Amino acid sequence: MAYSTHSKKMEIETVAIYNEADRQTAFVKNADEAIFLDGDGLNETYLNIEKIIAAAKKTGADAIHPGYGFLSENPLFVTACEKANIIFIGPGASAIQAMGNKIQARATATKAGVPVTPGITGSVEDLFKNYKDVGFPILIKAAAGGGGKGMRVVNNESEYQSALEATAREAKSYFGDETVYIEKYIDKPRHIEVQILGDQHDNVIHLYERECSLQRRHQKIIEEAPSPTLSENVRRQICEAAVALAKSIGYYSAGTMEFLVDELQQFYFLEMNTRIQVEHPVTELTTGIDIVEQQINIANGNPLSIQQKDIRQNGHAIECRIYAEDPGQHFLPSPGLLSYYEEPLFEASSPQTNMLSPVATGRIDSMQLQTGDVISGDFDPMISKLIVWNKDRETARQSMLSALGQYHIKGIKTNLEFLIGLLSHPDYINNNISTKYIDTNLEEIIHFIQTKKRKRIT
CATH class of the missing domain: 3.30.1490.20 (ATP-grasp fold, A domain)
Incomplete structure (x- = not known):
């Protein structure tokens, strides 16, 4: 199981697997034990089911958390875990298969009475x-x-x-x-997703929605909860639709139902992610629910300890994905040596204590990089996720701008200034955005950022 703060909190010993490129990374150093995967490329290491199962057996691991990517939605990996008597911290293979193929997923949604385009x-x-x-x-x-x-x-x-x-x-x-x-193709759609949790006793609940409309090349860079777009009636309908669809396939574990919402707030099922999402922290900070902890308990066969009536959205959370990329060159990845690296500081806190705080709270989910480290070009160029919570959207926006201003990375190109510019733009402030907003308005956004920068200098 990958090292995380959750394992410490739950007093679970962890085993990390790593390849040559990750030998000196923080997750390897922080794990209780680490196993080296010999081989070149992903197919011989992080995508090699046999090697991963062998590492789990060698260390006596009784469960594997697959994280966000790689084998996290691979039914063959789930089956391999089952054959080896290792718990897969995620859904069953049948649920992954049901939602893994987009054509089949559309048919399943239609059968469950959930609208599709x-x-x-x-x-x-x-x-x-x-x-x-x-x-x-x-x-x-x-x-x-x-x-x-x-x-x-x-x-x-x-x-x-x-x-x-x-x-x-x-x-x-x-x-x-x-x-x-x-x-x-829906013109100017919003991307809304609903976080669900299901146990192995036929209980399914939702943790409300996130809005993930700000994307470049169909990939998200800013997410927030709750959505500033949905009416309360549509919020209720879309969350109920997500739960109904999850129940129709007997889903358990954490999962996300993704929807497109048009300008009339009609929503259409897009796809399901049968894993934890990169942007799950905004849901954790607005509901006080530790989603990874819930995943682990569900995988252990425990019934959900929370009911739908217990879930409330509180305040507003925003997440920014910090990338090693050059927005001025259409987000071309920018790997290289970090000549200086400093993250903003937040007081230690938990989602539960956040709910009681009248001031900004935040967290960073990162690789724990340091000055002198190298950002590899072998993987996704995301450096970290920066998340803030405050009492409402505007104060959360101001808190995020403050945090981004305290984030210093030198030696490579990053999207830090681009994120600051987006969050300062009137279109974001007034919620005049869509999934196409960045791709359509990139030149104007960059000009806006450069103009603000010149004004600061003069």
Whole structure:
């Protein structure tokens, strides 16, 4: 199980697995025990099921927490854990399979009475013949896709066939499955997701919603809870829909139902993530629920210790993802040596104590980097997650700006100034955003940031 503050809190001994590139990292040093995975590349290390199971057996580990990525949504890994009598801290293989394929997930949502965007599934030939039933603009998506990969927006007939064929090739390259489908593309959508928890005794609850509309290249960079967009009626409906869908597949563990919401606040099921999300801290800080702790207890067979009537949203939380990338070069990754690294400081606190505080509280989920460390180009360029909580959205926004201003990274390009600019922009302040906002307005946002910077200098 990966080292975390949760393991310390729950008095669980931890075993870290690592490859050569991660030999000197903090998570390896902080674990009670660490096992080296020999080999080149991800397929021989972090994606190698046999080696990971062997490491767990060697150390006598009785459970594996898969984290955010790699094998966290791989049903073959879940099955391998079961065969080795090792607890997988996550859902069963059948639930992952039910939601892993986007076409199947849409069908499951429809059967559960949850709305989905109008669309068509079938072979590439079928999609080419019948696309007019959907109408432009059209979104072409890989059935096995995720993380913003395997997606194309098509605005007219002339580019449709080439885009369809290109997406199928990309899907096969990324996911080993060339199956694609098409759906109606919603203009200026909001990305709203609902955090759910289910146990192995048929209990499912929600921890309300997060808004994750600020994205670049279909990947989130700022998330917040609660959503500043939803009416109370729509909030209730979307959360109830998420619970109904989870119950329909017998889901247990933590999971996230993702939805698109249009300008009329009509919502449509997008996909389910059958793992803990990168942005789960904003939910923890607004509900006081430790989601990873709940995951571990659920995996151990315990019934949920909380009921829906006990859950309340309190205050407002914002998360910013700190990336080693250059926003001025369309977010090109910027690995390299950290000539200086300093994180903002927060007083030690927990979600429970946050609920009682009238002032800002925050936390950093990071790699515990130090000056002189190197950001590798082998993985996702995210350096850390910076999260703040305060009594309402505006005070949380001000708290985040203060925290970002105390975050100092030199030697590489980062998105720190870009995040400060976004949070200072009138469109964010007034909630005039969508999932397309950054991609559509990138030049204007960068100009806004540069103008503010010149004013500070003069």
